[in-house]
Amino acid sequence: MTDSIQHLTLAQILIATLLVAFSALVSIFFGLKLEKQLAVAALRTIAQLFLVGYILKYVFAVHHPVLVFLLIAIMVGFAAHASVSRAKRRYARVQLDAFLTLTASSIITGFIVTGVIIQIHPWYRPQYVIPLLGMILGNSLTGVSIALDQLLGDLTDHRDTIEMELAHGASAWEAARGPLADAVRRGMIPTINSMVVVGIVSLPGMMTGQILAGSDPLEAVKYQIVVMFMLAAATALGCMMITLLAYRRLFNAAQQLEERKILRS
Structure with missing residues (x-):
């Protein structure tokens, strides 16, 4: 294990989506009908965080x-x-x-x-x-x-x-x-x-x-x-x-x- 944090690749992030997919499977199994909300929430999480990331990168650079x-x-x-x-x-x-x-x-x-x-x-x-x-x-x-x-x-x-x-x-x-x-x-x-x-x-x-x-x-x-x-x-x-x-x-x-x-x- 290195002393600095590992940079994540896009493939690793896609693997992380399996965690949300598991939550959706739980919803389907128990008939919770939350799978659509989970999908929308996951997409919004990705979009919003990447948008904020790019904005912060610009703000940090301009200062x-x-x-x-x-x-x-x-x-x-x-x-x-x-x-x-x-x-x-x-x-x-x-x-x-x-x-x-x-x-x-x-x-x-x-x-x-x-x-x-x-x-x-x-x-x-x-x-x-x-x-x-x-x-x-x-x-x-x-x-x-x-x-x-x-x-x-x-x-x-x-x-x-x-x-x-x-x-x-x-x-x-x-x-x-x-x-x-x-x-x-x-x-x-x-x-x-x-x-x-x-x-x-x-x-x-x-x-x-x-x-x-x-x-x-x-x-x-x-x-x-x-x-x-x-x-x-x-x-x-x-x-x-x-x-x-x-x-x-x-x-x-x-x-x-x-x-x-x-x-x-």
């Missing part, structure tokens, strides 16, 4: 900040759409709130990691910031989606309780504080669960990639610790921001819950 931030904006836009599309309920401008939330959480945590902890100069070097932001967005959008869905569901299901508290003199913040806290808690649970089992049950992608590339396992562990803490912070910030933005949209200046603004997706 221009405008291209870097343009690519970041596109990534955040897709992540915001994905986070909202997963929610069962929504409200007007929820897409904008998700975009602002993911932009702030990813840029803040990404800057702290690349500019302060790893000390990359400039902090937005594409080889570092784009993969890290990809991990942040992939993790944060799940938390944001769960928190948003939980909050809107609680405000709808417990509307009578909230309105009773408001009628008895509670402020909008006091009436909504419980649902807000529950939403943030639910959004953070998947990330906390990942942190609990990392290294024992699972070896995360970044650590595995570094080890396969020949890095010292202990150095890979150090980087993975930074990444896990980064994801925890980004998820916490994202869940907090999306719930607070939703709170501002759904409670008016008269301290009233405008439940009619909550729409089913």
